[in-house]
Amino acid sequence: MVAADKSLILVIDDDDIVRATSVAILKKGGYQAVDAANVAEGLRVFSRLRPAGVLLDLRLPDGTGIDVLQALQREAPGTPVVVVSGVGTVSEAVEAMRVGATDFIEKPVEADSLLRVLERALRPTLFGPETDRETDGGRFGMVGRSDPMRRIYQLIEMAAPTKCRVLICGESGSGKELIARAIHALSPRRARPFVELNCAAIPSELIESEMFGHLRGAFTGATADRKGRFETAHTGTLFLDELGDMSLSAQAKLLRVLQEGVISPVGSSDTRAVDVRVLAATSKNIPEEIARGAFREDLYHRLNVLTINVPPLRTRRQDVPELAAHFLRLASLENGLPPKRLGPRAADFLGHLPWKGNVRELRNLMERLVVMVPGETVGHREVMEALQMNPAPQGAGDGVxxxxxxxxxxxxxxxxxxxxxxxxxxxxxxxxxxxxxxxxxxxxxxxxxxxxxxxxxx
Ligand SMILES: Nc1ncnc2c1ncn2[C@@H]1O[C@H](COP(=O)(O)OP(=O)(O)OP(=O)(O)O)[C@@H](O)[C@H]1O
Ligand SMILES: [Mg+2]
The missing domain is CATH 1.10.10 (Arc Repressor Mutant, subunit A)
Structure with a gap:
């Protein structure tokens, strides 16, 4: 196998003019370039030359760009691929992103944007195969290299530079908040505030004032003016957690703010412009909530520009040992204790548990083990003991x-x-x-x- 050449880019496009233009732009930009006019030739050239990146047209004479992506996923996962989408193929480009494309640009291809997108795509990815996450955990503390997690990293990286609203869906404890924080931390707003609002934790009559603030005297108990989370998050990111629990009246107000980009504190008729990027998370199935009349469809579409579905831990069991080791290390550090390892049988055993509480449950278990286990190695038996320490609800009549x-x-x-x-x-x-x-x-x-x-x- 030829070693990856940092500057060689493969252009796969059946349009002679687009191909020639792209190659010329790449060469001017300091890259080397090779090209291919169809799927078969593209894959052949790829295998032979192992380019550092691929510029990929979606509609090809003998197949689609998706076919190419899938083949590359098998042959060289992690290869940066920039999809070039023509008019009317934006939905195909989105599909390509799901299958593993790194980024996409639209035709007509312009030199500046092509080089910019390509440069970004070629930068070592946060969670790419070369990153040594064995010892450190991923950046922003994200661990796991199962296919679903890799897809999530790609979506994070894709969403981060934009202002696009993202809805993060997943069971409790699956990592939704961590994902929201990673998007913010990777975004141009990273130095600006990240403000969280848990819609489930705030009584519905207060949520409007929490979001938009209030003036003194606006309602009983409003003894002073107060800024809302939208204003606090100005120029930064607002994370609406447990979105599915927001009352319908608050939803209506939120919708208006998203449409108009201005807020107005409770008790005031003034409006104030805010520049806020909104991310939301929910453990509820929002389409079901819409069907029950508990969630506004128009708001859903506004917030759900990009969806990140976080699969439950039990469907990505291969992540369990790595996560477990990560949490053991963290908990040892936090407790000032010498590092502990997970024995092979223990790791295997953990991989088979149902994990109803997802990653959070695993984290809690590892924290208990760090404190419980005196030795260096956490064994299978000790894991079982720790599981039994989970608070088990006792029936009535305790105390006899x-x-x-x-x-x-x-x-x-x-x-x-x-x-x-x-x-x-x-x-x-x-x-x-x-x-x-x-x-x-x-x-x-x-x-x-x-x-x-x-x-x-x-
Ligand atoms: N991929 C991951 N790598 C490392 N730690 C993770 C990962 N996913 C989740 N965690 C950790 O698991 C715990 C739960 O994650 P988080 O709070 O993001 O979940 P959540 O989906 O927001 O849960 P809830 O619905 O209960 O609010 C946190 O301590 C978080 O740091
Ligand atoms: Mg959460």
Missing amino acids: PQTATLREARARFERNYIVERLAANEGSLMRTARDLGIERTNLYRKMKQLGIGIASED
Whole structure:
């Protein structure tokens, strides 16, 4: 295999003029360039010359740019690919980004923008294959190199330089806030404020004042003028967390602000212009909320310019050992304790748990282990013990010592047994339930009762 040549770019386009123009621009910009007119030739040249990057047309005579991207993903994942989209192929370009393109530009290709986009695409990616995340974790503390996580990193990098609104969807504890912070930290607004507003934590009658501020005397308890989060976030980023919990009346107000770019504090008729980039997150399924009449469709479309779906941890199990090691290291550091390692069996075992509480649950477990385990290596047995320490809700009638003891003994046995069967069945609830001769829903309820694989709050 020829070593990657930093300055060689492959142009794949069937339009002779576009191809020749692109090659000329690249050469003027200090790159070397080779070109190909179709999918087959493009892949052949790629394999032979291993260029540092690819400029890719989407509509080709013998296939599509998506075919090329997929082949490159297999052959040389992480290769920067800039997609060139023509009129009417913007949705295809978006699709290409999902499949792994690094960036896209629109035709007609202009020298300045082509070189700028290409330079950005070729910069070592934050989370690219060369980054040593084994020891440090990713930048902004993001860990995981499963395909879904790689896609998320690409979307973060793509969204960050723009002012585009992003809706981040995913189960509780899956990493939505971390993603929002990474987008801000990578954006031109990084030195400006990142302001968070948790829509679920604020009573609906106060949310308007939280967002837009109020004047003294605007309502009972408003004893002084107060700035809202939009104003605090001016020139920066506002992160609307748990968006799905925002009341309909607050949604209407928010929509107006997004449309008009001005806010008006409660109790005032003045308007003030604000320059705020809005990111939002939700663990609810917003289309379902729309169908129930609990969420405004027009607001959804305004906020959902780009969606980042964060898959639950149980669907990207290959990330578990790396995340676990990362959290062990963090927790040891924070507690001033010598670093601990995860034993191979323990790592394997963790990979099979259901992780209802996602990454947060894993983090909490590792924090407990750092404190619990005296030695250097965290073993399989200790992980099981720590899982049993999850606060298990006790039934009513606690406090009768004799029965409590019996119940405790039984619970301990049941926990042990279920955790072992779960591990043996690679975390599959269905197979474990079959093994144990109970219904799946029963098993689930039992696990919840016993605190197996259930998130503890942080
Ligand atoms: N990919 C990751 N790499 C490293 N740490 C992560 C990752 N994903 C999540 N975490 C950590 O897991 C915890 C939960 O993440 P976060 O708060 O971002 O989740 P969330 O989706 O916002 O959860 P919730 O819906 O409960 O608010 C945090 O401590 C976060 O730092
Ligand atoms: Mg959150």
